[in-house]
Amino acid sequence: MSVASETTPSLIVFGRDESNKPHASVFLLPQVEAAEGAARLMGMHSHHVDPGDSPEIVMRLPAGKLFDSGKAFVPFVKGELYTRIVTLAGVTDEPRQPLTGETGADNPENASAGSPEGVAGHAEGDGGGGQGHNGGLADPWAGLAVGSIVLASEGPEEGYFEARIMKVKAKGMFTLKFRDYPEAPQVDRAYYQLGLIHPRMLTKG
Incomplete structure (x- = not known):
């Protein structure tokens, strides 16, 4: 036993x-x-x-x-x-009732960011055209800015969750706040640790 x-x-x-x-x-x-x-x-x-x-x-x-x-x-x-x-x-599977006070608590610092790859110093040789190293295509991370929603992991054993960029730091680093967990502490993640969400998904709801 x-x-x-x-x-x-x-x-x-x-x-x-x-x-x-x-x-x-x-x-x-x-x-x-x-x-x-x-x-x-x-x-x-x-x-x-x-x-x-x-x-x-x-x-x-x-x-x-x-x-x-x-x-x-x-x-x-x-x-x-x-x-x-x-x-x-043995419970009924029902959606949770909306809670108040979970929005409007963010306090972003900084207004915008350029390409994290450029900040990190990995975009040398692209002629300043913002095309990076992906065959002449626009850098998908170039539009990340304070307020952008990305996917980030809370830890090595966790999955990926939606997070809002709160601060843009040097060398391609971002300070994030997990969107569905306003009580969770902010975390720092490098651009290559982030997942991008298709714009169509961001416009739903």
């Missing part, structure tokens, strides 16, 4: 955001009370798991993070995994 310890995954927090995207993460035994409070505050569900319970689900979940504000960082998960969590918890 398995015995719970401080490193035992003990609570799953899950739910859908305003865009109907599924989120889920697991919290350890000492975090259970705070994580349950975060779930209520964020309009999400929580489900207790016993030691060794549903390892095919629990072991696939990213670890959640708690913030001093009482909220939590609950990353995106695949739809198939989310469906299994909903079934395990």
